[in-house]
Amino acid sequence: MQRMLWKGIQRRFINKIRCDTVIKHYSTDTFSLYSRLRNKNVFITGATSGIGQACAYNYAHAGANLIISGRRTERLEAISNDIKSKYPSIKVIYTELDVRNKSQIDKAVSALPKDFKNVDILVNNAGLVIGLDKLVDTKVEDIDTMIDTNVKGLVYVTQAILPTLKRTQGHIVNIGSIAGENAYPNGSIYCASKHAVRAITQSLRCELIDTDVRITEINPGMVETEFSVVRFRGDEAKAKDVYRGIEPLKAQDIAELVLFSTSRPKHVEIATMTVFPHGQASATLTHRK
Secondary structure (H helix, E strand, O other), X not given: OHHHHHHHHHHHHHHHHHHHHHHXXXXXXXXXXXXXHOOOEEEEOOOOOHHHHHHHHHHHHOOOEEEEEEOOHHHHHHHHHHHHHHOOOOOEEEEEOOOOOHHHHHHHHHOOOHHHOOOOEEEXXXXXXXXXXXXXXXXXXXXXXXXXXXXXXXXXXXXXXXXXXXXXXXEEEEEOOHHHOOOOOOOHHHHHHHHHHHHHHHHHHHXXXXXXXXXXXXXXXXXXXXXXXXXXXXXXXHHHHOOOOOOOEOHHHHHHHHHHHHOOOOOOOOOEEEXXXXXXXXXXXXXXX
């Protein structure tokens, strides 16, 4: 009888230890998904609208400091001031940046204030598409703009920021597209540029294997931003028709994934995310109501 009683006490004691261990492991800090982002320095390209802007606000909410960049200075200033008013405890600076201009990038990065010299997270978001033309009809200037922005611009910014990311055990997030997974007609140059983003991401991950830098690619499907307005050269009616009969993703949806991927523990590297709105299965297959 005494032996059975002793075994019962042992079992309860062991179970209590196990329970305490589990509770300790799943601490309040663990459940705060973005707690690891506090006081990190985040550099975002294309932050004047869409996914880039949504990332800026979400990182600010998580307690990260921001370097937001883009071509539209007035928008950058307005976003910066608004974030500062909403999140006074964080630091925000902005820099006018055309990612096609390598010398401008190098100058902007070298001129970062002391508090921002060490970048922890780079979000390569700047990108665009122009037109919906067959290859034979695509204008040279449109080809140059897409390749220079989506491919060369991403490379230039990464080259400029990578040395500091190696110091901070940082993270790169490249915003790709499902066009980088499945090419579609009348989008050859844009699809090629996003296939290039995928190749660059995969190759860079191999090159960084012996460092503490992580790299993630996020490939969205339909996202309702200024993207389609730019594609159709300001024709908002055509842009709106792209999303007819389907509820597209929002910039906020992608921003949340960017934050999630960069807030994982150091041993976790999310390589690729492909994200569709419900009702889309590929670049060309959708179900519209």
